[in-house]
Amino acid sequence: MARTSILAGATRVEPRPADQTVFAExxxxxxxxxxxxxxxxxxxxLVLPIELVRILIASAGELATGHAVTVLxxxxxxxxxxxxxxxxxxxxxxxxxxxSGDIPSTHLPDSRHRVVRLAxxxxxxxxxxRRREGRRQIADAIDExxxxx
Numbered sequence: 814m815a816r817t818s819i820l821a822g823a824t825r826v827e828p829r830p831a832d833q834t835v836f837a838e839x840x841x842x843x844x845x846x847x848x849x850x851x852x853x854x855x856x857x858x859l860v861l862p863i864e865l866v867r868i869l870i871a872s873a874g875e876l877a878t879g880h881a882v883t884v885l886x887x888x889x890x891x892x893x894x895x896x897x898x899x900x901x902x903x904x905x906x907x908x909x910x911x912x913s914g915d916i917p918s919t920h921l922p923d924s925r926h927r928v929v930r931l932a933x934x935x936x937x938x939x940x941x942x943r944r945r946e947g948r949r950q951i952a953d954a955i956d957e958x959x960x961x962x
Contacts, residue, residue: 818892818895819885819889819890819891819892819895820883820885820891820895820898820899823883823884823885824883824884825881825882825883825884826872826876826881826882826883826884827881828876828877828879828880828881832876833876833877833879835873836873836874836876836877837873837874837877839869839870839873839874839877840870840871840873840874840875840876840877841874842870844863844866844867844870845863847866847870848860848866849861849865849866849869868884885931886931887930887931887932887935888930888931888932889930889931890928890929890930890931891928891929891930891931891934892926892927892928892929893907893908893911893918893927893929894907895929896916896929896934899931899934899938900934900937900938910937911927911929915937916929916933916934916937917929917930917933918933
């Protein structure tokens with residue numbers, strides 16, 4: 814039986830341009846200097862723990878820049894196709910990354926199918942972006958020095 818996509822069921826929030834100023838202001842707040850309170854329709858209130866405040870402030874910063882925010886737990890198990898979708902890569906290329914160990918994966922019990930932790934996909938993307946930035950800095954240094962390449 815095929816499972817439905819984890820990404821399809823994830824909570825996704827699109828920024829509304831009318832709220833951009835509020836998002837920007839909230840995104841600049843220091844989590845340890847903020848108290849966030851949820852107020853229900855019946856007037857009851859709940860003070861949010863610092864972990865939720867950090868999530869809210871980080872999300873506000875992303876929404877302020879026009880990015881949508883998707884909420885998924887780091888331990889979420891993704892299929893190679895879902896990992897490929899998140900990374901903007903082809904599924905066969907991601908399969909090669911899994912085969913080489915560049916992105917850790919595990920096989921499902923008694924199956925050839927693999928799953929990948931979201932945290933491992935995010936870590937891979939971070940490494941990939943750091944390498945890209947390093948290459949860009951090297952190219953900029955070569956251009957500034959006027960060296961042929």
